[in-house]
Amino acid sequence: MDFSDSPEERVYREKVHAWLSANASPAVAEQDLSVVADADNVPRAKEWQARKWAAGYAALTIAKEYGGGGEAPIKQVIYEQEEAKFDVARGTLDIGLGICIPTVVVWGSDAQRDRYVKKALSGEEVWCQLFSEPSGGSDLAALRTRAVRDGERWIVNGQKVWTSGAHFADYGLLLARTDPAAPKHKGITAFIVNMKAAGVEVRPIRTMAGSAEFNEVFFSDVSIPDSDRLGPPGQGWQVGLSTLMHERMKAGKGFGLAGWKKMLDIARNARIDGAPALKDSRVRERIADNWAQEQALRLLSFRAQTALSQGGIPGPEQSISKLVDGTLAQQAAAFMLDLVGEPAVYAAGSDSPLRSVYSSWMWAAATRIAGGSDEILRNVIAERVLGLPTDARPDKNTPFNEL
Ligand SMILES: Cc1cc2nc3c(=O)[nH]c(=O)nc-3n(C[C@H](O)[C@H](O)[C@H](O)COP(=O)(O)OP(=O)(O)OC[C@H]3O[C@@H](n4cnc5c(N)ncnc54)[C@H](O)[C@@H]3O)c2cc1C
Structure with missing residues (x-):
């Protein structure tokens, strides 16, 4: 275990700190977590993300060709440690940027990466994660939301729950069951879903703190083009595992x-x-x-x-x-x-x-x-x-x- 920065890491930390000092004020109090997924916080979070994007700090570990920094993960850790010292909108876009988009980078086609990654990294489009359901939380592979193929599209029906930020998201990373005859881990497929599409209904869940950061999301005959399927049919569990790995690391x-x-x-x-x-x-x-x-x-x-x-x-x-x-x-x-x-x-x-x-x-x-x-x-x-x-x-x- 090494407690200190390498010479290269120290130089990078100083560079990041200098940029943050020029673009943000030092934090005077710890961030109030109850506002992180508050819709009112979104414009500020998007504005900060756009500024990071312009300076090359939007997503340090994502390859340069997709709009990231192409840096080693340690640079991301250093950036986050320094950013935490400043009064900026942190957390609001994390599910998309830290969990969904890295999954799109790994599993997406070139067309999907071109269409979605840069718009998310620049703060233009916001994402949510549509995994948990009333019957599939810890046992995620028990999910019941169905997607049925109909030519070049899929028709989705079902319900998700605890979807953080669905009320302000533009796109969601969805896991749905496409082959009920297969064992539970093998009949799932991942999709990119337009949260503004017809048939998507977002209902806020009010927490005991009085705020409504997460939601129930209902799908009624929602049509998803096959071009928005993420990864091969039946491989949704593997796609989900990439996502969960990013989520646990973040947590x-x-x-x-x-x-x-x-x-x-x-x-x-x-x-x-x-x-x-x-x-x-x-x-x-x-x-x-x-x-x-x-x-x-x-x-x-x-x-x-x-x-x-x-x-x-x-x-x-x-x-x-x-x-x-x-x-x-x-x-x-x-x-x-x-x-x-x-x-x-x-x-x-x-x-x-x-x-x-x-x-x-x-x-x-x-x-x-x-x-x-x-x-x-x-x-x-x-x-x-x-x-x-x-x-x-x-x-x-x-x-x-x-x-
Ligand atoms: C603040 C917050 C934000 C969230 N945001 C999102 C989001 O954006 N998108 C999304 O998809 N989900 C989200 N979730 C959902 C979260 O992933 C689930 O709540 C979590 O996976 C647990 O599932 P569950 O709530 O269905 O509980 P259950 O799985 O029903 O668990 C109930 C209890 O049983 C225990 N249990 C279950 N299985 C076992 C086992 N095998 N062994 C021992 N004990 C077990 C659990 O530990 C728990 O105590 C969010 C949750 C919270 C709290």
Whole structure:
């Protein structure tokens, strides 16, 4: 594990930092995650993406011929680390840019890459990911949305759920069942779907935080031209695996919901039974414990970073980072809410420095589900890191329509 930048990486970091300093203001507060998938945030996110595109920072790991930077993944990590220090709209376009578009680059035809990649990288078109369904979340291969071939087009009927950003997306990466007689992993095909097409209906789901970042999406006789099929028929599972690999890598980079410094700030101003909260040894112990776990996560991220720096890819240990990070974020958020108490609720939506305490707590639960739930991550760690016997999968080879 190597903790420091190589000489080349240091030069690149300085270059990126200089560009960011010239184009954005330093961040004064951590980003409020509750606004990331807010439609109001989209114009600002698109404007920032267009500026990155013009400067060559839009998608560093995508090949130059498709409009990316053609750089090694470590450059993307460095760029993101530096960008996080600035007050820019981060996160809103991530599903498209970090998950869908890299999948189009790998699986798309030349015509698809020409049509879709540059418009997404330049911030002109926004994408969403249409995978999860009421009957297929963790068990994604159980999805039931049907696509039936009709000459040079496919007719889609079914429902997706938890589709982040579908309410402002132009295109979606869709997995649908095209061969119900094949075993569940083998009868799926991937498509690019125009979210404005006739028969696509997006219904917002309001979360307990009061916002509506994700949606139900209904397909009623939606027509998709065969030219928008992504990859061969029946290979949708393999297409989806590319997508999920990008998603887990993204999720494992940290949600940044909490942080020991923020806990310390909150504790400095809070009181317990009339005395400063920091005088309470239980409070100090919690902050120290958080600090220790964050250091362990940092070291794990250095391990992934070292792998990237040496031209490798991070392994399933990324699941460990995501598992610990989500749990830590939720525990820290609950602790801060306890310390602040009722005023945290009134501060939400205001300019108060306490405004993110409540939304962090509301959001923390989602971090333990999105991009792979805790239990699924534990299965990955058990099977692929520890080499324990695999989960029972009795339905793997049975035709889907006989399950
Ligand atoms: C904030 C957020 C944003 C999201 N955005 C998107 C999006 O843009 N596009 C999209 O397609 N999806 C999205 N999702 C959906 C997400 O991928 C699913 O919620 C996730 O895969 C879990 O699926 P599920 O909700 O159907 O839960 P289920 O799979 O029904 O799981 C229910 C519970 O059972 C447990 N469980 C399931 N299977 C096993 C097993 N084999 N072993 C042990 N325990 C198990 C789970 O861990 C969980 O606790 C989003 C979710 C969240 C929270």
